[in-house]
Amino acid sequence: MDHPTVAILGAGSLGEIFARGLLRAGWLPDDLILVTRRAERAADLQKDTGIPTITSLGVGAEGRDVVIISVKPNDVPTVLSEIRGCLTPDQVVVCLAAGVEIATLEAALPNQPIIRAMPNTPAAVDLGMTALSPGTSASDDDIARAHLVLGAVGETIELSEDLLDAVTAVSGTGPAYVFLLAEALIEAAIREGLPHHAAEKLVHQTIRGSGELLFQSDESAFRLRGQVTSPGGTTAAAMHVLEDGGFRALMEDAVQSAANRSRELGKRAINP
Ligand SMILES: NC(=O)c1ccc[n+]([C@@H]2O[C@H](COP(=O)([O-])OP(=O)(O)OC[C@H]3O[C@@H](n4cnc5c(N)ncnc54)[C@H](OP(=O)(O)O)[C@@H]3O)[C@@H](O)[C@H]2O)c1
Structure with a gap:
């Protein structure tokens, strides 16, 4: 064509x-x-x-x-x-x-x-x-x-x-979730003593590499996460904090809120 x-x-x-x-x-x-x-x-x-x-x-x-x-x-x-x-x-x-x-x-x-x-x-x-x-x-x-x-x-x-309001909340809004994660991880890295430029480099490349690995791999996100989580290890300690702190529920609320907002905006566009 x-x-x-x-x-x-x-x-x-x-x-x-x-x-x-x-x-x-x-x-x-x-x-x-x-x-x-x-x-x-x-x-x-x-x-x-x-x-x-x-x-x-x-x-x-x-x-x-x-x-x-x-x-x-x-x-x-x-x-x-x-x-x-x-x-x-x-x-x-x-x-x-x-x-x-x-x-x-x-x-x-x-x-x-x-x-x-x-x-x-x-x-x-x-x-x-x-x-x-x-x-x-x-x-x-x-x-x-x-x-x-x-x-x-x-x-x-x-x-x-x-399904498009859900798509809006997942992939339309999705880059912002990843950028917020990057911001928070960079701030945490700096608090752990890393210089700003090193924190940025570590976080940017980790997000890029993890995205590419997820994309190229036949494994699910769950399996890939399992591969870097050994019982009693450092990742397990971090996952424990995120799970206990309600990470999944927060993501669910955020996505639901974006989807609802998408529906609202649509109604306003009909009746401005
Ligand atoms: N950005 C995203 O991540 C994203 C993702 C998915 C979908 N969307 C959707 O994409 C649409 C655009 O988003 P955006 O972020 O690109 O918004 P934006 O930066 O505000 O761009 C909208 C553009 O439309 C122009 N415009 C408005 N009324 C016009 C008119 N009557 N005649 C000619 N031009 C007019 C504006 O011109 P002026 O600047 O001169 O006012 C502005 O340049 C939105 O509906 C959004 O829901 C955005």
Whole structure:
């Protein structure tokens, strides 16, 4: 399949990550168009990336094979009303906004192929994880185009829409859990006497290595953890503190809270 042309409506942090990722994956600047609200940001982005960057949502959406909506959930209704008259049924609209339901998108853009998707920021280093759910008018070809574009910066998985709030809470929010762990571990390392630069290096490489090991290994996280935990040893002492301190319950609460927030944001996007 040739590179489909792509419009990114909302060139904020995530929009820019996708734009740069598509360039790395072989899309030409002219295969892409970015739309942002502020003219100054548009000029900077265009200068920096070479991608045409404008401030008109309608003009940006016109004629592009894939139209990605990457604005905050509250701004989605504005985007939908601005692009409504500018689309044709051969274009697929991919919405990345947390919590905004396919039914809302389809009500605003009747008969338009729609994909709702939830990416994450490791897309910035081509290791993103994006879950996508097709709407009722999306054909196999539309879905394949969405996989191609979103998969340019990492892995994709197709899931039913009712699971996307959970996906938001797990992989969408997930990088923040890992970064918080990194922060806490670095602070603890410094309290144990390690110099700051050494603490950072030890923690960054440990998280990177453990992630890669988990990814490459056929073993589960549970088994890999078992391999570094001997009875009465140092890891066992640390695991004891984390388990007793309610680590699992805290993670569960955090994920539940993020999923609930995703549902709330979706409702607000419907009734702003
Ligand atoms: N960041 C993440 O980790 C992540 C992960 C998964 C999903 N998401 C979803 O991705 C979406 C974007 O997130 P983000 O972090 O990239 O937000 P962001 O940095 O705030 O970017 C949103 C962009 O949309 C632009 N925008 C808003 N209204 C517009 C309009 N009417 N016309 C043109 N541009 C408009 C904003 O322009 P101005 O700056 O000029 O206001 C801004 O550049 C959100 O819905 C979020 O739920 C984010």
